[in-house]
Amino acid sequence: MSLSGRASLISPSPTLAITAKAKAMKAQGIDIIGFGAGEPDFDTPEHIKEEARKALQEGFTKYTPVSGIEPLKKAICKKLKKDNGLNYDPAQIIVSCGAKHSLYNAIQIICEEGDEVILPSPYWVSYPEQIKLSGARPVIVETREAEGFKLGPEKFLKEITSQTKLLILNSPNNPTGAVYSRDELLALAEIAMEKKIYVISDEIYEKITYDKVKHISIASLSPRMQDLTVVVNGVSKAYSMTGWRIGYAAGNKEIIAAMSRLQSHSTSNPDSIAQRAAGEAIEGTQEPLKEMVAEFEKRRDYLGERLNNLKGFSCQQPQGAFYAFPNISGVLGKFFRGRKIEDSSSLTGLLLDEARVAVIPGSAFGQDNYLRFSYATSMENISKGLDRIEDVVNKIN
8 A cells, every 4th residue: 555655754643552551451440540631621611511502502503614703703803902912803813623723724834845843842742743744844942941941042043044934832831831931932033033934822721820920922022923923722721622622823814814725625614513612711701710720720739749759750840731741860770670761651651550650751742851741630630640650669779
């Protein structure tokens, strides 16, 4: 069988093996505690579900415009103005089947064969694959824990070539929880504007920040920067609506129009009922969101303290999202009952086998000396899972 060259570019997910093994163990009745979830464990708020029921009862079940219904696009424009200080009109908005879909569309429209895309690591696992599928080349720029896992202007400038087309920024970040400050973004924006480099700003975790840290959109720094930026966001994380599959992008009219043309030949419109629900999420009460973030903050504090007390582990306090990214350098090269811990994947395998706990290896995000823990699970699970991990880690020598 002969497949396309494009198909060969897609790498298998580094998390597949451990995820498949965890599922198989669960199917055998083994009690597995998972720290891998990339979605809130809370239910979608009731007022949002009620709007979906209302849409269904009204027969709002047909095709909608490809780029989304006008009321939702207007609600997104109001949100971007209120929350981010960004002025857009509905023609500059596209609603897609999740933020991942918006990202894919934007990368496909901006990039082509021979282009280079600067991608800070640690990065979300789908960015490199989406870049490769566009024909462009991901230029991975490693950020350091000592720098707060943030791309600085010196590193950004050093990696720019005549082929550089795009920078992808994710703040708050998955997997580190890092949030860029206004000054940090200004330094990057000045370079992007000078070199005429597009920016995709993935802001899907915007609403989940802690310690009074404020999310800033790089697009808000100047009209010129706004014109170079595609802002990507959605309702999945903030409103616990991952399965509803509604994301959106805001940007230059030409880019958004091209994304709409691409979407018209791939998925057509996003789900009609979910669009109505998303509008209610954005414009309705935000109290459930506040309660969710408060609970996440409690879990973050507890998880961080426990991780920092594990032998060989250290963990920076995340400022946003719902992930911790502990450094495991202190256990690498050591042994558990003759089993050598060579890298993040071997440690995740060990924790699954011996502690019955599933975590994600840092190699999936481009940095092998780390693990990713999601605290989008109950405090009971977090406590029990860490007890198990501690028991195993204490036997490593």
